[in-house]
Amino acid sequence: MRTFLDADQSGETGRTAVALAAYRFPHGDAPSNRLLQLARSATPVGGTTVVVNDWPPDGTLPPTTPDLPADVRLINLLPTGGGRWRRWWRRRTRSRRMLRALRAAGISPRHVDAVHLPLGLWDLATWAVLRAGLRCPITVDVTERHDPAQFAGGRLGPGFLRHRWAFFLAGRLADRVIAITHALERHFVRAGRATLVVPPQIDVTAFAEPRPASLDSGLRLLYAGSPTKKDQLGVVIAGILSLPPGPRARIHLVIAGMTRATAVRTSDLTAEHLDEIGDGITFLGRVSRDDVLAELSRSHFSVLVRPPAGYAQFGFPSKVPESLAAGCPVLLNHTSDLARHVVDGDEGIVLGGCEAGDVRAGLERALQLDDPGWQRMSAAARRRADDFDYRRWRPAVSSFVIGDPAQSVDAPPVDRRLSRS
Structure with missing residues (x-):
């Protein structure tokens, strides 16, 4: 396993959250930007968020000096060669490889206070590995609920079935859910999940x-x-x-x-x-x-x-x-x-x-x-x-992901004095 770590993780103090991803992070696309701002807002005061990112095998390589805030650290799992089955196996073993990368970076699982990941990485195997390996609250970030017409094959298409299966599992197994809209919030509240609405975040x-x-x-x-x-x-x-x-x-x-x-x-x-x-x-x-x-x-x-x-x-x-x-x-x-x-x-x-x-x-x-x-x-x-600046959301999101979700049901009032300099 080849990894790229942006900084030495030894000696970290304070609370630690872990974010999992498989994007051209931090500035590759909309999901990558969503993860970046969520990592910033979920970082506890005085703590750190460690992003473990399985870089996609699309022919690109991560930047050697990623532009990240000081309290967000990055571990990139670099893609390796191989054919279709090799890529399939890497996806199946992704969560285990991510936990090994954390340990290799000197981050003990017992020092991880929370983990969050997007719905696209959520399945039974991931839940089992994270539950056994980290034993901390697991938050799933749900940004979409796709319709059958969006997939080749409709309701029987493999992509649609995977998406709806992950959606179902989030409502049954996730400790907490971040929902991008109030419509999603209503669904997961009915399913009994602690849920916080967080719209797309930006840095104004x-x-x-x-x-x-x-x-x-x-x-x-x-x-x-x-x-x-x-x-x-x-x-x-x-x-x-x-x-x-x-x-x-x-x-x-x-x-x-x-x-x-x-x-x-x-x-x-x-x-x-x-x-x-x-x-x-x-x-x-x-x-x-x-x-x-x-x-x-x-x-x-x-x-x-x-x-x-x-x-x-x-x-x-x-x-x-x-x-x-x-x-x-x-x-x-x-x-x-x-x-x-x-x-x-x-x-x-x-x-x-x-x-x-x-x-x-x-x-x-x-x-x-x-x-x-x-x-x-x-x-x-x-x-x-x-309304969308990550600074506004940081108290609510970090408390929800790491602390008591019952105390974090809404964001504080908007601070119109945010600087744009």
């Missing part, structure tokens, strides 16, 4: 001031991410195309995260619609997180349209807090817990539904804004982003 100080061009030069929209079978981009294009030629020419949509060919193959966009919109859309392909943040700072609105399906009600799109923190108001319809955080006319423009006509109506309102009106919305978005 990581976002620069917005600097889009004047609205006199046009309205710049941004979609960042991979829609797969979650987000509706087709209705956004249809809404733009339904506008008269004059207003339509003032709108430019930037899509960061995929190419045109990928969009046609994996999303609800069609080549015919893209041909019709022509120069009104730009595909940036896969870009870094820093590039996404730069695009947010240059955009007037980010766009997000989802149907009222089960997955949309149970999940919480992490792109919304990031857009708010960048001072980029959102043009969206309410699903999930979004109505708690995005008020129509303040932090964004709320659509009446998820159809092309709803998008058109929202775009017409956006086109009527002048620069001072947009700046007021941008300022409101940045204020609202403090």
Whole structure:
């Protein structure tokens, strides 16, 4: 077993939490960012969170000097060669390899006060290994409840069955559950689990001031991410195309995260619609997180349209807090817990539904804004982003994961004085 440890773990004092992951941590994708901010907020005061990460065998390697706060330490299990069965065996033995890596780093299991991990790593074998090897509270972070239509094979698809089996086990075996929405909270409370709602967390100080061009030069929209079978981009294009030629020419949509060919193959966009919109859309392909943040700072609105399906009600799109923190108001319809955080006319423009006509109506309102009106919305978005800052959540999350969950049922009031310097 090859491991990479960012710092000597010997001599640690204070309480210790362990977080398990299998991502390009710390800045590889949305799940990686979720884990980073959760690790920061779960770290006990004066203590440490040790992230044990099974780096994915995707041809990449972890950075030699990961950018992490002082109280979050990292142990990377480096990928090794091998074929399909070798990879399968590594997944089956992941939890045992992680515990061995902890011991090799000088961290005694009896000194671990709590462990938390995402739902994607949760199964019977993991529960058994963690229960026997650490004997501390186990918290499962649940961020989604997928629908059958999101998987090849539907209800009988292996991916869907694995997901729902892990979901079932979280409601029966986890000591505690962190839920990303109140809909998930209600499910796990009914199952008898101690549950804390923690929406996507961010670090508000990581976002620069917005600097889009004047609205006199046009309205710049941004979609960042991979829609797969979650987000509706087709209705956004249809809404733009339904506008008269004059207003339509003032709108430019930037899509960061995929190419045109990928969009046609994996999303609800069609080549015919893209041909019709022509120069009104730009595909940036896969870009870094820093590039996404730069695009947010240059955009007037980010766009997000989802149907009222089960997955949309149970999940919480992490792109919304990031857009708010960048001072980029959102043009969206309410699903999930979004109505708690995005008020129509303040932090964004709320659509009446998820159809092309709803998008058109929202775009017409956006086109009527002048620069001072947009700046007021941008300022409101940045204020609202403090709801998601990990500093706000740290007392509640660390107490819930390590202390008595009965004493941690909500987060403290938002501190609007957080510095962005």
